[in-house]
Amino acid sequence: MRIIAHLDMDAFFAAVEERDNPRLKGLPIAVGADPRQGQGRGVVATANYKARVYGLRSALPISQAWRLSEAARRQAKPPVVFLTPRFDRYLEASVKIVSVVRSHVPQIERAGLDEMYLDLSFAGSYESAGEVALEIKRDIRETERLTASIGIGPNKLIAKIASDMKKPDGLTVIREEDAERFLEPLSVRKIPGIGPKTEIQLNRMGIRTIAQLKAVSLGRLEEIMGKWGRGLYEMAQGRDDSPVEESGEVKSISEQETFLEDTLEAEFIVTRLKEMARHLTDRLREEEFRGFRTVGLVVRFADFETKSKSFTLKNPIRSADEMFAVALRLLLPFLDRRMNPGLKKIRLIGLRMEKLVKPDDGE
Numbered sequence: 001m002r003i004i005a006h007l008d009m010d011a012f013f014a015a016v017e018e019r020d021n022p023r024l025k026g027l028p029i030a031v032g033a034d035p036r037q038g039q040g041r042g043v044v045a046t047a048n049y050k051a052r053v054y055g056l057r058s059a060l061p062i063s064q065a066w067r068l069s070e071a072a073r074r075q076a077k078p079p080v081v082f083l084t085p086r087f088d089r090y091l092e093a094s095v096k097i098v099s100v101v102r103s104h105v106p107q108i109e110r111a112g113l114d115e116m117y118l119d120l121s122f123a124g125s126y127e128s129a130g131e132v133a134l135e136i137k138r139d140i141r142e143t144e145r146l147t148a149s150i151g152i153g154p155n156k157l158i159a160k161i162a163s164d165m166k167k168p169d170g171l172t173v174i175r176e177e178d179a180e181r182f183l184e185p186l187s188v189r190k191i192p193g194i195g196p197k198t199e200i201q202l203n204r205m206g207i208r209t210i211a212q213l214k215a216v217s218l219g220r221l222e223e224i225m226g227k228w229g230r231g232l233y234e235m236a237q238g239r240d241d242s243p244v245e246e247s248g249e250v251k252s253i254s255e256q257e258t259f260l261e262d263t264l265e266a267e268f269i270v271t272r273l274k275e276m277a278r279h280l281t282d283r284l285r286e287e288e289f290r291g292f293r294t295v296g297l298v299v300r301f302a303d304f305e306t307k308s309k310s311f312t313l314k315n316p317i318r319s320a321d322e323m324f325a326v327a328l329r330l331l332l333p334f335l336d337r338r339m340n341p342g343l344k345k346i347r348l349i350g351l352r353m354e355k356l357v358k359p360d361d362g363e
Ligand code: TTP
Pocket: 008, 009, 010, 011, 012, 013, 014, 044, 045, 046, 047, 058, 059, 113, 114, 115, 167, 168
């Protein structure tokens, strides 16, 4: 019998900020782009639970977040404290949380900066697994002063959905025999991989809940979803055999920046690119990779048209300078008519490292 847990930190970036700065205690907080009195661009990375009461959430445009905060202020409620992200702090916290969890569980799989899967099969029963989860939660609270929510189930799918049920600071245990009934009333959107577009597509066919999805035949799902149909069919029944495995945990590391103003000023953009390369290679070292072989660049123009390019090298890149050199070659055509015939201004650039090389990978 497998017993799997999914652990996800609560309002992660905001929680780290609140912990690090006692003056923020109890206030609504949003971490993300600078709101600039409502003129800011970019989005909210995350909001703490106090700010979520005002309607703030991840990916909300920062200008809207500002308006929600101002509306609260007019009702004599505390306005939102807006903070810019400090990724190095979140990464540091993430590394520590992983080591706390490892001291309780031998087999874990990191699934992001603030989430991971744990194989708790060794506990032998759902009761014992629940106790292990409570110990882990307590340990994280005591050593890191942060709260996590944990879901437990017969596989990664159920565990992942369960961890989201009682946020923040929750623990939800779904036994194998209860898994199908647990899923049935939930929105199809709860299934990892079903995003807004697929949700709309399914809704149009009258499929809103997982129970309704379950009633669709495999053949029909394959017709609608193509290759993904089978996976979806399995998940609708609550089945997921994928193992908790460490390998390939982090596939890429990326960063993006929305400029304060759309611009085509080469010197400015190149300087930002250089800074991002430096920052990314720092993260590479902190994540203990030896290097990477693919550089990816995303350019979003003022009209939101978005282009991406990547370049893969034979030998791993290790330094910021090497990364910058490759990134610059990818960027330059977007600054002139080669890849930007209308000479449109640029709104955002993103830089990504892929094909990450681990210390134990042979060359
Ligand atoms: P999540 O776990 O999705 O969100 P959260 O931890 O802030 O809140 P919850 O309690 O609901 O789990 O993401 C983890 C971190 O990743 C989050 O703190 C900020 C970052 N993030 C973004 O930068 N942009 C996004 O759109 C999302 C969803 C998250």
